[in-house]
Amino acid sequence: MQQVPLVAANVATVFMESFLYGIFFVLSVSSIYLLVHRQRQLLQPTLPHLATASVVFMHLCKTPMFLGAIALSVTITAHWILTCIRTFQAFVYFEGGTDPIAFYGNLKQLTEVVKTGFLMASLIIGDTMVIYRLWVVWNRRTAIVIFPLCTLAGLTVCGIGITYQFTQYYPGENVFVSQAGRWITSDCVFTLCTNVYSTAMIGYRVWTSRHVKLYSGTNLVNVLTTFIESAALYTAWTTFFFISYQANSNLQFTAVDTWSELSGISFMLINVRVGLGWAQTGSRIQYDSHAGSNRTTNRTDESSGGSYQMRPLAVKITSVVDHDDDLKAKCAESDGGSFIPSSQ
Template identity: 45%
Template sequence: MTPNIPLVSVSLATICVESCLYGIFLVLFVFSTYLLSTHKLTEVERAHGNGQKLSSTLRNPLIVSSFVLFISVTAHWLIDCVRLFKAFVNSPSGDAPLAFFADLSQETEVAKTGFLIVSLLAGDAMIIYRLWVVWGYNKAIIIFPICSFIGLAICGTGITVQFSMYQPGQPVFLSEAGRWITSDTVFTLCTNLYSSVGISWRIWRINRSVRSIGSRNLSSILGIIVESAFVYTAWTTFFFATYQSQSNLQFIGIDCLSAMSGISFMLINVRVGLGWAQQSTVASVNSANSGSQNAIVGGRDRTPFKTNNYPLRPLAINIEHAVSNDHDYDSSSKSSKQIV
């Protein structure tokens, strides 16, 4: 067990860290939404005209999940700010902040826990969606992550209910909610690790195929997936380690987990939207393989990249040049034909 850090100090530090992370998330969300909307509108305009642009954009799963994440992450951050004012501004005595932060049955605590679960569910749902599309809409590959996703939803509901029945003075590490918290963390880690490894392995296989025919590699896409998965997994592991060691630092980990989930999700959208990964896309890959790039971008077209092949015919070129002879004062003309 690590030395205990004062709960009030941890709560103040949590607001600072979460506010910084929320600012990063907000910038990524705005930029990601703009890039995804622009990309989608261009495709729809070419295919269907201007009438269906808005409806098709709203049906884009990545845009919908982005707004769900934005609402949940923003609500979580706002509730934490409200709790800070309630603890210090409305405190009748010097010990009130400690008692307020230690009482997990507060309505604001229960509400922000619910928004945290929504954020985790939205992030996990979209990485499962990406895995499904990258694997050519193979339902068998997503059986395990769907099971862990359902487990996350059930345990998340259990955490919220247990916090509403929390008895003040009981350590959170020894409360009934402790088992739900541990299970929730394991489920979201399993979903993200399984899906990230599955997507990475699939892209690695595609990379080997396209390199064998002399096309550009997909290593940049692979790097995006690995980096985003590492960000989320590292922060979740930090929370899990601090919680198991019964340190108050776990409050920083859990309160910032919502923003970290959003950042990890938006990083992929922004980087691919900027075209950093699109440069490695190969048009000669079949529909299942080209679906890897399309899934990361967020489209649903199975053949987004098309090439027009035209037969090349022999071309005859006549080249004439004059050669002058200074000795006999006559010039001759020579002609040649070349086939290319």
């Protein structure tokens, strides 16, 4: 297979990363706006005079998903800016723009090292949010998240190791056989394990829950699709990077530089769908074994006051409760012979 020229791969990266960053930026702004709007709606009925921008922001700052969205926006934006800066350095400033291949071939450049650090930070934040979702969906069971927490720790160590190894890189060294290669391979394995495991466990929890079994339908499909599509997107791109790196192809430079944007897009896709109400926690029927009747409860997130974190499940249900004749008779007797059913 003919090798892709190094400069061509990096120029293509600028276009692809800018395109993907545009998608991420739209999703990120939409996600934050929808979350703020949702939080304001929840505060207005109880605290109408306090539902100001500052109060809403203070409430949102207590929610991990909001903080994760902000952190990802910062790291991915910084990564994209550094990619643009490196383009100017290669074709304008470094040796008067006459030797871009030497610039791109030197991974010890400060901008490359810092950009790699932001990439690793983006992957770590994205995997942390995936694990947090898993923890919430499984009703905060610690045993469920032990394995992904171990892989997250491995990813963090590998991220630090990769960034450090780039500072020790010398011009002319082959990146595919350098000391950083082992860190890069381990990094891919750890993040794949985290995302595949977490997505599978979330899907299993949603599908096998007794409440979902009672009220499964189109909304259940939407819930599962939300997670599976996002995980498939991230997993496919991670696999593409892993294969291109193992094949010693310069395409890995394009894959790795767009990796953070794909991580952010997969995260924001879920947030936007939640904000639009596609996967919100809605009214849910619970069975009371002592009273022998059905009752409807509204589940919202305790920490944020919203349904943004989807606990325990993201299923919206409309229920109708039928009262038997004995109950009607008792109500009629107590009301003086007239029975007026309550609206559902």
